[in-house]
Amino acid sequence: MSEEVLTSVEDGILVVTINRPEAKNAMTKAAAEGIAAAMDRLDADDSLRVGILTGAGGTFCSGMDLKGFLRGESPSIEGRGFGGVVQKPPVKPLIAAVEGYALAGGLELMIACDLVVANKDAKVGIPEAKRGLVAAAGGVMMLPDQIPERIAMELALTGDFISAERAYELGLINRVTDGSAFQGAKELASRIIANGPLAVRVSKQIIKESRGWSMDERYDRQAQLIGPVFMSEDAREGAAAFAEKRAPNWKGK
Structure with missing residues (x-):
């Protein structure tokens, strides 16, 4: 470099x-x-x-x-x-x-x-x-x-x-x-x-891209992006960490 x-x-x-x-x-x-x-x-x-x-x-x-x-x-x-x-x-x-x-x-x-x-x-x-x-x-x-x-x-x-x-x-x-x-x-x-890396990445992506989406397609297109986040190991880890009152151990998957 x-x-x-x-x-x-x-x-x-x-x-x-x-x-x-x-x-x-x-x-x-x-x-x-x-x-x-x-x-x-x-x-x-x-x-x-x-x-x-x-x-x-x-x-x-x-x-x-x-x-x-x-x-x-x-x-x-x-x-x-x-x-x-x-x-x-x-x-x-x-x-x-x-x-x-x-x-x-x-x-x-x-x-x-x-x-x-x-x-x-x-x-x-x-x-x-x-x-x-x-x-x-x-x-x-x-x-x-x-x-x-x-x-x-x-x-x-x-x-x-x-x-x-x-x-x-x-x-x-x-x-x-x-x-x-x-x-x-x-x-x-x-x-x-401190936050989940998948959630951070997809949140940024939606904020950047959604301004070009029509009102009719917004929620469908968002669902395609957030579906994998909600099904991820990190989503389960975030919920478990909250319940157990500890810091989450993010894996980015």
């Missing part, structure tokens, strides 16, 4: 760190490849339950590396999009831990994650229009799904940044921390890991 992306494992959490602090973690092709590989590892390894995506040196990601862009380089992976993740996020939960700036492609990375924890001093935005560009890695499409359309329109057309507190008020992020966003993300991850 590229040194532009570092990975480590902590208590079932795969920590993925964009490691270009000298360039405010601007996204390159190599970094995108590193993130894509990390997402494959997250989904393939049963011992990994949650991923955290963060940036080194006090910045999440400042967007596309413009020097690479001028050389004709695209920081995208075919079929997976910008940063190796925006078009194809992992099946397992992914949390963004945001310090400093999440701008342009950095914001698009952030909103591709399932949950977001940000330090109170963080700033987010899609300033592409200020450079004659468009937030094409999902920003102008995904933001209106996550915040009111008029606010998304303002961010896209002005290119202005907003604070973590404002993003929290809009529902764009989950938690604002006074201290380390990474530590806040780890605490949130630990709460997810």
Whole structure:
């Protein structure tokens, strides 16, 4: 894996760190490849339950590396999009831990994650229009799904940044921390890991996919996904653990 992306494992959490602090973690092709590989590892390894995506040196990601862009380089992976993740996020939960700036492609990375924890001093935005560009890695499409359309329109057309507190008020992020966003993300991850992995995975899948289902088919399609969960060993273990007043021992099957 590229040194532009570092990975480590902590208590079932795969920590993925964009490691270009000298360039405010601007996204390159190599970094995108590193993130894509990390997402494959997250989904393939049963011992990994949650991923955290963060940036080194006090910045999440400042967007596309413009020097690479001028050389004709695209920081995208075919079929997976910008940063190796925006078009194809992992099946397992992914949390963004945001310090400093999440701008342009950095914001698009952030909103591709399932949950977001940000330090109170963080700033987010899609300033592409200020450079004659468009937030094409999902920003102008995904933001209106996550915040009111008029606010998304303002961010896209002005290119202005907003604070973590404002993003929290809009529902764009989950938690604002006074201290380390990474530590806040780890605490949130630990709460997810305490739950049944099958239930977590299918809950995420339904939330993501059901917005495209018609009202007539919703419950039938949900039933197809949750049936195996209700018949699983983990479902029986969860009930037994509750009855016996102990922590469950999840097997993921």
